Amino acid sequence: MLIGDVARRCGVSVRMLRHYESLGLVRPGGRTGAGYREYSGEDVRRIFHIESLRSLGLSLRAVGQALDDPDFTPTTLVDDLIRRTRARIADETRLLTRLERIDAAGPGDWTDVLQTVALLRALGSSHAAQRQRAALAPVGAVAVEALVEAALGEPDPHVAGALRWAVARAGAAGLPLLAQGLDAPVAAVRDRAVRCLVEIPHDAATALLRDALDHRDVAVRRCAALTLGARGVPEAVPTLVDMVVQEANDVEAADALAALAVDAESADRIAAALVAGLTGDAVASPVRRRLTQALAGIPGERASRALAELAVDADRPVALTATYVLMLRDREP
Template sequence: MLIGEVARRSGVSARMLRHYEALGLVRPTGRTGSGYREYSGEDIRRIFHVESLRSLGLSLREVGRALDDPGFEPSALVDDLARRTRERIAAEEELLVRLRRIGAAEPGDWEDVLQVVALLQGLGSESAGKRQRAALSSVGEVPVEALVEAALRETDTNVAGALRWALAQAGEGASALLAEGLDAPVAEVRARAVRSIAEMPGAEATALLRQALAHSDVVVRRYAALALGARGVADAVPTLVDMIVEEANDVDAADALSALASDPALADRIATGLVGHLAHDSLGPSGRRRLAQALADIPGITSSRALAELSRDEDRAVALTATYVLALRDTR
């Protein structure tokens, strides 16, 4: 079969067939009387083998090795091809995400496109300073999805604060996207998600924080309780009380309870929650001292009675703390 017919039947151009011949991949075994290349059935099978291997992503050099080396083992090469394919797919997916984000920013001209690209690159920079500058410049310039992704992966404290600020300015939609981070398998990501939601204004963020009070991750519950306490949400009281008992951000928890206790309807509930732990035998002197300190700013008879009892505590430090707190309350 002559080269033109082979090209028509195989779908491989005559030019490529000549290239294969130059590389030694497929050499026609015969010549016509006029000197034209003539391919045998075996030659044509070889062409199809070459094309099949090329379809897997092998280079022509790798195809030659696979077909001509009797000791060639395909498993390692196939594994390498799979790895390269995964990397290529990841790169293409990253590009697709970037293109979608640029499109979502609705650029008006190429200058706008370049601005969005620069900010997206800044958010992904290895330099914390560049990431922070990009975060502070990104409000209204990049899609909120990009800010959320950056906030959930950020490890630098200053950059994380800038990203949370940017998200708080971003308006509706950011809270729901951040909420997906609450179910992340990595604890640090869950913590970043709830801290970001805590700085989001509005009822949507408050509702998500309420739900987070029942989260399986204790860190998420505690961040949510502190944020809700600052928003005046009574649902946070039990978790805040537990934080004082467990010495987990107890000072912040006490401040949140003090703010909530400004509502007379909540003051007695908070005092009852704190005093209820005093009856537990497992509560040591340090725990009783923390409770005495927390009761200082909780008005009402329940707090006063508990402090009077603590002023006679067998532990001197607890007794002195309670006595001091009672004296302060008497001067107010």
């Protein structure tokens, strides 16, 4: 088979076939009477093998080694190709993300582009101090998405605080990405997302936190509840009471419950929720003491009646706590 016929059959240019021959990848041994190269069926099969290996990303040198080495093991080659391909995809993904951030910033000229690139590089620096300076710099035309992305991935607590401040300064612009962060598969990312949300004093952020009360991650629920309590959202009460029971930031939870007791109706509803946690023989003494202490911050008749009953409780530490709280209430004007 002549070189032109082989080129058409294999989908390879004549020039490339000659290049393969110059590298020793193909060695057509036959010649026609007129002196033209003549390829055998084995030569054609080898060309197909070369093209198949090239399609996997191998260099021509690696292709030659793979075809000529009798001890060649495909598993080793494929594992190496997977590793290199993943590294290439990671590099390309980072480049794509950077280009998207630049596009979102809406640069007016190359100066804007260079400033955006400089900030993105600073946010991705391996030095925490440089990342912190970047977070505290004026945002300008830089897309808030870059700040949110950095905040969701920042492990250093000092830099993370600066990034949360920067995201909060941008207002509601970063909320869509933060909402995605709440559903991230990694717990640390979910925690960073909710911590960013609690620092954004915006109705839309409060709405996301209210939705987070039903989140599958208990840490997200608790962080949201503490902030919602301070913002006067009554839906946070069940989670806050559970935090008192579970001794999870129970002092802060009790303070949030007290902040929610803004009127008689709210106070009675909160007192009833705390009293409900006191009932039952299986409730441990430390739990009952924490609930009694939480009742101390709740005004109104419902809480006072509960404390009066607890003052004669069989659990002496609970009774002493309730007695002391009642004494303080009697002194109030």
